[in-house]
Amino acid sequence: ATPAALMVGVGRGAQAGILIRGGEILEKAERLTTVVFDKTGTLTRGEPALTDLKPCGHCDHDEALRLAASLEAGSEHPLAEAILRGARERGIAPCAVKGFEAVPGHGVRGQVDGRKVLFGNRRLMEGAGVDVATVGPDMERFQADGKTAMLLACDGELAAVIAVADTIKPEAREAVRSLRAEGVEVVMLTGDNARTAAAIGRALEIDRVIADVLPSDKARVIKELQQAGKVVAMVGDGVNDAPALATADIGIAIGSGSDVAKETGGIILVRSDVRDVVTGIRLSRATMRTIK
Numbered sequence: 001a002t003p004a005a006l007m008v009g010v011g012r013g014a015q016a017g018i019l020i021r022g023g024e025i026l027e028k029a030e031r032l033t034t035v036v037f038d039k040t041g042t043l044t045r046g047e048p049a050l051t052d053l054k055p056c057g058h059c060d061h062d063e064a065l066r067l068a069a070s071l072e073a074g075s076e077h078p079l080a081e082a083i084l085r086g087a088r089e090r091g092i093a094p095c096a097v098k099g100f101e102a103v104p105g106h107g108v109r110g111q112v113d114g115r116k117v118l119f120g121n122r123r124l125m126e127g128a129g130v131d132v133a134t135v136g137p138d139m140e141r142f143q144a145d146g147k148t149a150m151l152l153a154c155d156g157e158l159a160a161v162i163a164v165a166d167t168i169k170p171e172a173r174e175a176v177r178s179l180r181a182e183g184v185e186v187v188m189l190t191g192d193n194a195r196t197a198a199a200i201g202r203a204l205e206i207d208r209v210i211a212d213v214l215p216s217d218k219a220r221v222i223k224e225l226q227q228a229g230k231v232v233a234m235v236g237d238g239v240n241d242a243p244a245l246a247t248a249d250i251g252i253a254i255g256s257g258s259d260v261a262k263e264t265g266g267i268i269l270v271r272s273d274v275r276d277v278v279t280g281i282r283l284s285r286a287t288m289r290t291i292k
Ligand code: ADP
Pocket: 039, 040, 072, 075, 077, 079, 080, 103, 104, 105, 106, 107, 108, 119, 120, 121, 148, 149, 150, 189, 190, 191, 192, 193, 213, 214, 215, 239, 240
């Protein structure tokens, strides 16, 4: 491969807002078999909105929202933003929290008004010994609609189910379709639950959905794909997925993402448009053809 031709490829990418760190990335991109997308903030806007709140008897609607919002005031997760905005719109102000703790891939916990409050997924509740059997049907109904359902517990008792919905980026559909047309397998990787992920995966016609993955395990999933012989690109915004971006054969960071993503990415999509993943692959294939 001539370095000059690779440099031309890198230059063409830059003109299109696709920053490629070195010609060897182009060589790898040509051999790609699999593109793994992070869900939240990559295929979806990452700006979920509160849609449903169902109290389960131990406190009323507004009290449940106040407790959840109080905990989320200490979190930087996109889900926290949805809860805080939802509370604000209803005129509910969060109150002080003692002993706040964010548990990655699970949720948040702390003491509010002297009560032990937990807010997060089923895994968080089960770990704390909270009985979640009664809310199964409600959760499943929300999840089948592609919503993320979270649980609120107060002093060991389930208090509410709260659901939020994120919006699929309109350009994501086209990106997935074009990748499949290029013969590339498309995978979605998420810490969200399997039912929600499947609903979003179906809407996007994604080949394979890997859900319920803890932030610390995302890189391991990439490694397993590589061990199965795949050449893998991982596309993400860096919230939870920087190690996976670094592990992939090619890490593709979307421009609106975190600084750490941009440092880790072998390719940076300046326009934050996931369709540029396809443009980058086509560019690398065209570049390699001129070399051969
Ligand atoms: P993603 O892959 O979408 O970035 P995470 O790994 O950050 O997801 O979180 C996985 C799941 O853990 C979320 O879908 C949610 O149910 C729960 N969770 C994580 N952080 C929070 C939080 N701050 N508040 C409520 N639930 C949370």
